[in-house]
Amino acid sequence: MPLQEFLTQIEHTLAPVRHVMKPILSDPLVMGVWALFVVAAVGTLWWDIRKRNQALPSLMKGVWTLVVLYSGPLGLAIYWYAGRTQISHDSLWRRGFRSTVHCYSGCGAGEVVGFALLAGLLALQRTTLVTVGTFALAYTFGYALTVGPLLQEGVGFGEAMVDALYSETPSITIMEIAAIGTDLLVASQAHISDLLFWGALVFSLSVGYVFAFPVNAALVYVGVKEGMENPAEMGQSQRGAQAAD
Known part of the structure; x- marks a missing residue:
């Protein structure tokens, strides 16, 4: 079956999803309420980090902030758990x-930049050029969040890139197929000034997380990925240092 025919068949199969989600994601009241939830969730996150979780490294604080910005209460619930x-x-x-959060924060930033820049500011239709460009930015941002910390630890650039390609490619690929596919399905004709443009982008990011989670859990299980450091151990280390002082 030719690729275009296959994609058309998928779009036809998922058409009911588009018909349900388009009016919801373009409703000012719905999106306004969602924005309030996101603001409240980010505020709660920052309060909790400042009051109770200063032991978290700066990178992880930034990662969790992006996650909650993307997914609001869902992101906050994942942080809490x-x-x-x-x-x-x-x-x-x-x-x-x-592990999924680590991937999600970088890939989400790449997707937002890709769609906002290519489909938004440059006023390009969500065609192959926009899709490929957004995929490329998502991979770039996603790999950067793995390579950067490894370089800070003294790992060589080549070794860090190999590690990123090996450990992150499966989850990034699944995440972006789900996320970008969802965005194209729901809002392929929307412009940057349309509420649907942003509503579909937010919704697609959370869909990408849901699809990437089982992939990351499996990679952790077989030892390909370690997952982000256990935060409970960071808290114990900080409490031990405070007790020593």
Whole structure:
């Protein structure tokens, strides 16, 4: 089956999803309420980090901020379950969530920049050029969040890139196929001035996270990825240092 015919068949199959989501994601009241939820979620995150979770490294604080900006209360719930130093114990599921978060923060930034720049500011239709460009930016941002910390730890650039390609490519690929595919399905004709443009972008990011989570959990399980560091151990280290002082 030719690729174009295959994609057309998928679009036809998922047409009911588009018919349901378009009016919701273009409704000013719905999106206004969602914006309030996001603001409240980010405020709660920052309050909790400042008051209770200063032990988290700056990079992780930034990662969690992006996650909550993308997914609002859903992102905050993931942070509460898997990202705080107060978690009772670590587990495969928590490590899978944190691993996905790491990928999600970078890829999401690449997707936002890609669609806002290519389909928005340059007024290009969401065609092959925009899709490929957004994919490329998502990979670039996603890899950067893996390569950057490794370089800071003294790992050579070549080794860091190999590690990023090996560990991050499967999850980035699945995440972006789901996220960009959802955005194209719901808002392929929307312009940057349309509420649907932003509503579909936000919705697609969360869809990408949902699809990438089982991939990351599996990669953690087989040892390809370690997941972000256990925050409970960071909290214990900080409390030990404070006690020593």
